[in-house]
Amino acid sequence: MPQPATPLESAAASEAGPTVVVELFAGIAAAAGCRRVAIPWTAGDVGALRRALERRYPALAPLLARSAFAHGDRYATDDERLAPGATVAVIPPVSGG
């Protein structure tokens, strides 16, 4: 497969407090070197999570800016609130077909 097989970034296991788990795909996962990352989280919306990811992965900021987010099996807008413990996915621009 094109990405490393690392199932969970080490930071995910070491975060002591509440987090949101972010699933990564395709070029985002390849660049980050992992498929899941835990972001410390008390409260906030998808836009805040977007900014937190940009801080953690500055090199990915341009791609993140063109990416959507999914919560469950739905796309989420930047104003959707995320509770601690939520799992969301970064959906970079698609290229199927």
Added chain:
Amino acid sequence: MAARGPAEPIPAATGARLHVRLAAVPLTVDAVRALVADPGAGATVVMVGSTREATGAELTAALHYEAHEPLARRLLEGILAAAAAAHGLAAAAVEHRLGRVAVGEVSIVVAVAAAHRRAAFAAAEWIVDEVKRTVPIWKCDEAPDGSRRWAHPGDLRAVVAGEVR
């Protein structure tokens, strides 16, 4: 608040038979065509997408596909339902490969059956356009030297934001 993604709202049932599949094994075009066979259909259009050897000067050995499967399945179902409602289809099916798809192998099959050909052509083209525009499936281009590059064209954030109503 949950966002309404592209291809929504899913229209009320039209009675059309719909089929969606994401598969890590080779696709069989005839099998997908058979799924939309219908006595009410005077026209069946089947679109087969496959890995192309070259894009401009860039050579491709294979494409590697991955998907956010729950979201991709739900959106594909919504796209087929919308196409069926808009074009009066008797049946519609889409199958998309995951994993490595070598040059010449099939990556996507879209099949639609309608009473008349114009509706079938229009529906098939719209379905493929929507898949390419909104469904979370990605391709990674593997060059003959083994190097790989993910394709992330355009601005999906803007696409999604523009369709949330």
